[in-house]
Amino acid sequence: MSCCFAHPQTIHRLDDLVQPPMNSEKKKEIDGLTDGVSDSTKRAAGLSPQSQGLPLSDRFPLKEIPALEGSVAWEAPSNIALIKYWGKYGQQMPANPSISFSLKTCLSQTKVHFKPQAGGGVRFSLSGQQNLGFQTRIENFLNSVELHYPWLREYALDIASTNSFPHSSGIASSASGFAALALCVEQIDQHLRLTAEEGSAAHHPESSAHLADARFFNRASHLARLGSGSACRSVYGGWVQWGMHPATPESRNEYAIAHQSAIHPVFTDYRDTILLIHKGVKQTGSTAGHKLMEGNPYADARYRQANERIPRLLSILASGDLTEFGLLVESEALTLHALMMASDPSFMLMMPNTLAAIREIQAFRKQNGVPVHYTLDAGANLHLLYPAQHETEVMSLINNSLMHYCENQAYICDSVGTGPRPINPFV
Numbered sequence: 001m002s003c004c005f006a007h008p009q010t011i012h013r014l015d016d017l018v019q020p021p022m023n024s025e026k027k028k029e030i031d032g033l034t035d036g037v038s039d040s041t042k043r044a045a046g047l048s049p050q051s052q053g054l055p056l057s058d059r060f061p062l063k064e065i066p067a068l069e070g071s072v073a074w075e076a077p078s079n080i081a082l083i084k085y086w087g088k089y090g091q092q093m094p095a096n097p098s099i100s101f102s103l104k105t106c107l108s109q110t111k112v113h114f115k116p117q118a119g120g121g122v123r124f125s126l127s128g129q130q131n132l133g134f135q136t137r138i139e140n141f142l143n144s145v146e147l148h149y150p151w152l153r154e155y156a157l158d159i160a161s162t163n164s165f166p167h168s169s170g171i172a173s174s175a176s177g178f179a180a181l182a183l184c185v186e187q188i189d190q191h192l193r194l195t196a197e198e199g200s201a202a203h204h205p206e207s208s209a210h211l212a213d214a215r216f217f218n219r220a221s222h223l224a225r226l227g228s229g230s231a232c233r234s235v236y237g238g239w240v241q242w243g244m245h246p247a248t249p250e251s252r253n254e255y256a257i258a259h260q261s262a263i264h265p266v267f268t269d270y271r272d273t274i275l276l277i278h279k280g281v282k283q284t285g286s287t288a289g290h291k292l293m294e295g296n297p298y299a300d301a302r303y304r305q306a307n308e309r310i311p312r313l314l315s316i317l318a319s320g321d322l323t324e325f326g327l328l329v330e331s332e333a334l335t336l337h338a339l340m341m342a343s344d345p346s347f348m349l350m351m352p353n354t355l356a357a358i359r360e361i362q363a364f365r366k367q368n369g370v371p372v373h374y375t376l377d378a379g380a381n382l383h384l385l386y387p388a389q390h391e392t393e394v395m396s397l398i399n400n401s402l403m404h405y406c407e408n409q410a411y412i413c414d415s416v417g418t419g420p421r422p423i424n425p426f427v
């Protein structure tokens with residue numbers, strides 16, 4: 001089967017894979033999004049005329065589950081957030097919108113072999129080794145979405161994943177891993193639905209067109225979010241926003257969208273060199289960190305601040321103002337870690353070498369006028385952000401002054417990437 005994949009685009013998609021009971025205010029809000037939209041427009045957007053934006057109503061129902069065996073495989077990138085997602089509610093809903101870019105070289109490759117098996121079943125291996133810890137997390141995740149992927153109860157999945165970055169590098173593989181897995185699950189879902197509806201999907205003239213549909217990526221983003229919040233941003237390339245904000249009317253809390261226009265050329269191949277300052281297991285993981293935002297006395301102010309910063313970053317991305325960019329992203333990084341320190345119990349993920357390297361970066365910038373800035377994830381590693389044209393100067397800064405702050409002098413050179421890609425679909 002030959003497949004053609006279009007660049008993911010933004011499309012209004014109003015469903016939710018897992019549906020918490022909807023209160024009437026929320027329902028009004030969602031219904032309101034399709035008020036006044038003509039039936040033909042709804043059809044073009046993949047919504048049935050009756051749907052009124054109700055969850056999952058744009059999927060044709062899977063009346064019978066066909067028995068097929070095959071494999072799908074996807075590669076998906078990790079991403080780095082500039083406006084951070086920190087705090088969530090309900091079913092993996094973000095407490096504030098975030099903006100990230102997808103990376104080019106930090107990737108996960110995931111292959112899923114599916115075959116009929118009553119009751120379902122999951123086997124997960126990482127780099128060729130069965131990994132029971134991740135297997136349980138993936139099983140729980142897949143169980144939680146069975147309502148919308150009913151075939152999961154009747155299929156055994158053998159999931160094999162590898163990461164391009166070293167296993168214990170301190171770089172979380174959950175974003176790229178869940179994004180790659182969600183793309184595989186969506187592709188199997190499309191295949192089964194088309195087969196159920198039309199007979200052999202392998203010969204269905206529209207099977208590749210369905211996969212090329214922007215909704216395919218919106219749904220995969222939606223599904224990935226339920227595995228790990230930041231993973232929903234990894235199903236697209238370039239600059240990505242997750243979380244509703246009036247500055248981007250098409251943005252949603254349920255899934256991320258790609259910002260394809262209004263990005264200044266300097267930001268289309270921006271560099272991110274990751275200094276691996278500490279590769280060990282973190283004292284507090286992201287999921288526990290998000291939870292601690294619930295009692296954080298600064299939470300409301302933080303969510304307001306993040307919302308104010310979305311239009312500010314969007315306008316910087318359009319103008320290419322690197323000074324403003326640096327001020328904003330460094331403040332975001334330090335705010336994230338300040339929130340951790342202000343949690344109860346408090347925790348600190350930066351290491352002495354993180355701070356020492358930050359000082360060197362600041363001094364270098366002052367002395368040389370090179371626009372190199374840093375951001376931090378929920379960990380001690382530093383991401384050095386700079387325009388491609390300054391690569392030589394920044395590499396000499398790393399080699400002369402920063403490398404010795406890294407464990408085993410290790411760092412990873414990365415940059416803005418083009419997003420996920422299918423690998424040998426249906427091999």
Ligand code: DP6
Nearest residue numbers: 081084085228229230286287377378
């Ligand atoms: C600091 O997406 O890892 O990297 O939704 O619980 O899986 P879960 O958390 P996760 O949190 C990422 C937090 C962050 C900021 C960001 O990526 O926006």
